[in-house]
Amino acid sequence: MTHSSRSRLTRRSVLKGGIGLALATTALTAIGLPVPARAAGKKVIIGAFADGGLTPFKQKIIPLAKDAGFDIEFLEDEYGVTLEKWFADAKNSAGQYDLYLLDDPWVPQFGAANVLEDLGAAGVDGGDKDWIGSMIDMGYWPPQKGPRVKGFETTTPTLICVPFVGDLQTLTYRNDVYTSGAPKTWDEVIAKGKEGVAAGKIKYPVVFRGVSGNPIVTSWYPVFLSFGGSFFDDKWNPVFNSAQGKASAEFFVGTMKQNAPSGVVEFDSDQEGAAILGGEAGAIIQYSGNALKADDPTQTKVAGKLDFGVVPKQTSAIAQMGIFIAGIPKSAPNKANSVEFLKWYVSADIQAKLSEAGSIPVKRSAFGIAKPGNRLIPVALQQLDAGALPRPRTPDWAKVEELLGIELNKALQAGSGGGAALDNAAKQVKDYLTTVGYY
């Protein structure tokens, strides 16, 4: 009896499971699997990290590319894994992608490893005056200007990447708190923000990211630049712990923290985004991916009350620039298609379409179109003209950022000691760069 029962149930279970799996597979395949490539299309496999800044490209430009005969396969991945994944893909000639949409600080690492195609030799015109100069400069390895790392002192700069979507920090502020327009200085951000708090319009004058590593460094960077700081001298000696740098760090971990939400030490982009979009904070410096949500009532409780401006200054108003930048791996399976696609994409016509769609273009002419797709685009040009700097062009930037971020985070937790934090970080950075042969 028992044996019979076991046998019958086992078969039924297997049959049930098999039939269920087959039905589910069939149904899900029908509704979810990627559409097979068109035989006549010029296949291009693009690898990208997930980011709101690419939404206009996905929604508006990919259909145009398909109309132009390209068969685009757009593969998104989580930001935290893409660098390692693509670098392994390129180093091992795995040939899984035709185009990487890199974050610009990654260019030196790929450049030093010599795994990307020479796009200048492939016919992309890096000398076109229509490029935003600071953006096309980031596509060269070694850099055309500024210090170079060892081993590349005399190497001729090669265009290995081309700017794809512009992105940089700008100020987002509450127009009912800063009623005279964007605050011009950090002092104004704090003073008028406090008035906004007293009037019950907001809870905190500012909000920023305090999490150790890249987040806190990214938030501190424009403050540091606006105080007149610079990172390295031309021999790669750390100079960020100068008097200006220390003043910016003390202001950041002291005054700014006192006027930010109490949990700001633990804040990353989600929390700072919620604070400004939820109506609690008066001002924030952020990249375009989050700024683009300011006019969307499904994303913010204060639509209509958020405006954009150039970052505040102490001595100057300089933002951090970080763009999406495209490189073709030497192992790309459809290399010729990728080159053709890039030339098509960076043409003035398509860049104008990108601007209309709402993304920050990489060609100056596209900033001048009659109807840019969002209010941030003209402000982005103002910021570019006022000043925007990329992160130092070294393959070791990620490590530098990590060391600096840890020390800044400790000082932020304490609410003081920003200057000492920079001294500690400078020593660690110097030791690290010595170890890897910079001097």
Place this chain on the structure above:
Amino acid sequence: MNSRLARIGVMSAVLAIVLLPIYWLVSTSLKSNREITQEGTLYPHVPTLDNYIRLFTEKQFGAYLTNSLVVTFFSVAIALVAGSMGAYAIARFRLPFAMERKVGLFLLTLRIVPPVVILIPVYLLMLKLGLLNSWLGLIATYTAFNITFCVWMMESFFREIPVDLEEAAMVDGDSRFGAFRRITLPLAAPGLAATAIFAVLVTFNEFLFALALTATPRAMTMPRGTATLIGRIDTDWASMAAAGVIGALPIVFFALLVQRHLVRGLTMGAVK
């Protein structure tokens, strides 16, 4: 009466603690991102199915789910077949110098080694074999892990089944393999079910190897696909919650399907 009330109270509290994460997951999946990040509501004030729709229309979750189901089904099925035969051999045969125990120990090492240690070699192996981004690559990898697990689980179950039953069948003219297939294996069915459940759970939820071995929707599994919702500066929490609900459903259905076997499996063999 008071003790009954106290029991009910304690049980209710335990139930609430157990169910809270599930409630929060389902509830979050029905909210907008704005409601999740800016309002922190206890229940969806404006319930929406947009998050689920977006997963299948924009995020290719149909493909991810299909990949997970196919990869899990085949790797567990192959592992159960091969693993149960291996376990039977270890349980029934004796090799010189007690090598059958050493074989078992050797197999166990694959479970002891932290997966991240062998991640890069496996990645390079799959790269050389041209099996990155393929079902076959994932199935081969997961099968290797699952076989060791199945051998160790099933060996204990087979040891519980009297060898006399097989010998009686062979006396009646059955072959060794026939006795294994017709007598021993059906008796070990509860053990197979228990083993299958654990193997399915581990395989369906596996993330590390899926992260390294897949990069496209052709082979990305559910956990791997869900990670693509984490952006550089923002995370689509609502869609992640919806993905969590969808990802849990196949496991729940599978567990319901084999739960009777599982209960019996827990009363015999290694998982007592």
